[in-house]
Amino acid sequence: MKPPRIKAAVIGSGAGGAHAAYALAQAWGDGVALLEAGKHLTAKDFTQLESEMIPKLYAGAGTQASEDGSIGVLQGKAVGGSTVINDALCFRPPPEIRDRWAAYGVDVDLSGLSLLADEVEALLNVQRIPKEMINRANYLVGLGAAKLGWSGERLHHNAAGCLQCGFRHLGCAYDAKRSTNVSIVPRFEQLGGQLLAEHAVHHLERRGGAWVLHTDTPTGRVELEAEHVVVCAGVVQTPTLLLRSGIDAGRNVQLHVQTVAWGDFAEPVEQHAGIPMSYGVLEHSDVYGHTGPGFLIEGVGVQPLSFSVQPQAEGPLHEEILGRYRHLAGALSLVRSTSRGSITLKNDRPSIDYPLVEHDAERLADFYERAFELFMAAGAERVLLAHRETRWTTSAPGRLPIGAGKQYLYTAHPFGGATRGDVCDGVGRVKGQDGLWVLDGSAIPEALGVNPQVTIAALALEGARRLSAEAGG
Ligand SMILES: Cc1cc2nc3c(=O)[nH]c(=O)nc-3n(C[C@H](O)[C@H](O)[C@H](O)COP(=O)(O)OP(=O)(O)OC[C@H]3O[C@@H](n4cnc5c(N)ncnc54)[C@H](O)[C@@H]3O)c2cc1C
Incomplete structure (x- = not known):
């Protein structure tokens, strides 16, 4: 027929x-x-x-990633x-x-x-997120940026009448x-x-x-x-x-390369509560007239299961990190990567290849340094980086090596x-x-x-x- x-x-x-x-x-x-x-x-x-x-x-029940497993693709x-x-965020x-x-x-x-x-x-x-809806984690990111004199702002969102339940990543109930x-x-x-x-x-x-x-x-x-x-x-x-x-097709894939850092604060931050992302630091970006190296920093809070994989830790260190969950305020990088990746067919399914280039590695190392400064300026007792060589730190991390398997990387924004x-x-x-x-x-x-x-x-x-x-x- x-x-x-x-x-x-x-x-x-x-x-x-x-x-x-x-x-x-x-x-x-x-x-x-x-x-x-x-x-x-x-x-x-x-x-x-x-x-x-x-x-x-x-996609992929949350496990979709580049072929070598080094970058999660959400x-x-x-x-x-x-x-x-x-x-x-809009x-x-x-x-x-x-x-x-x-x-x-x-x-x-x-x-x-x-x-x-x-x-x-x-x-x-779409509307700007009202001041009273900025949760503690995002407030601390804004506070650090203000103390350092960095350009930043409350962001816009398409969620009028938000109840601030904290579950945006799981569908709005x-x-x-x-x-x-x-x-x-x-x-x-x-x-x-x-x-x-x-x-x-x-x-x-x-x-x-x-x-x-x-x-x-x-x-x-x-x-x-x-x-x-x-x-x-x-x-x-x-x-x-x-x-x-x-x-x-399949050429010219580009990602916002993302990793995370957290400030560990004496008082509870309760990152799981309220709007997960509401404050953005534009100081280091290269959009809207900014002439920075090319990455955004955004405040972020995630629910416990998603959080648990991000520091990439095992054993007692993992346990210690999870024990501090309620005290951690997070910030993510949004690196405007310049690499060119690809999607190819492998057994009728997509295979994602995304080699990081020098520019991306430099920006990710920049991010870890800036995130450390940001959280220390906001009053953190120490900073946690999603990097296998430096987790907890009270001193500037310096130029961390970047590469497959060295740090937690993902993207929520492929192009x-x-x-x-x-x-x-x-x-x-x-x-x-x-x-x-x-x-x-x-x-x-x-x-x-x-x-x-x-x-x-x-x-x-x-x-x-x-x-x-x-x-x-
Ligand atoms: C966790 C997360 C947080 C994000 N936060 C923000 C944010 O705050 N602000 C922002 O601007 N962006 C955000 N983004 C990114 C933004 O949502 C995406 O860039 C945007 O939705 C992409 O639009 P799209 O139409 O390209 O694809 P998608 O929105 O991904 O839609 C593609 C659709 O196609 C369907 N599909 C796939 N294959 C087939 C097929 N063969 N046949 C039929 N249907 C198919 C998929 O099931 C899917 O529903 C986020 C993304 C994620 C994952």
């Missing part, structure tokens, strides 16, 4: 896919389907138990994608991308993008966080769009002037046919899907793999493939320098509207 043909299919319902689907449904209503590999979970499913929610909500896998588990697209992306032949219209960011902020109810599953997907459905959860598109095939989506569902593999396809399966799965479809200027043209059309677009984080040509969900969403709205206009929306 011939598969049903629809006007457009969007693959993936995270920051990129939900916004693209919403914009397409504004033009084509029920002619648009949004296919999502993960389940459609709702507030009542979010039990706030790490052991239950991490396997349900995180991504979401439910309706709403990574926005379900993210920290809800940064506007940095104006520096106009010059930076020009190097890849990508022409960014900053004023148009700014209007789209306004629209995203309105859709997601109160629907306060405006992740796309509760903010954009319902709008898409109100416009007539069809959400197909537990539909994992394995590969695409061009047949008879349309795209056939070979899709795995709980009842087996099905075929769907669409005139236009927008791939938004996230940085690991978008290149994987393109590669399985015989389309050259690239199907970038504009390479696999895609400057607005997201896949080169040489009629009716095929990429409008998620994998189209972003380099590490952004700030938390990316607003930029990804704004670019997705722009691309989808361009697509519907061109195709007679």
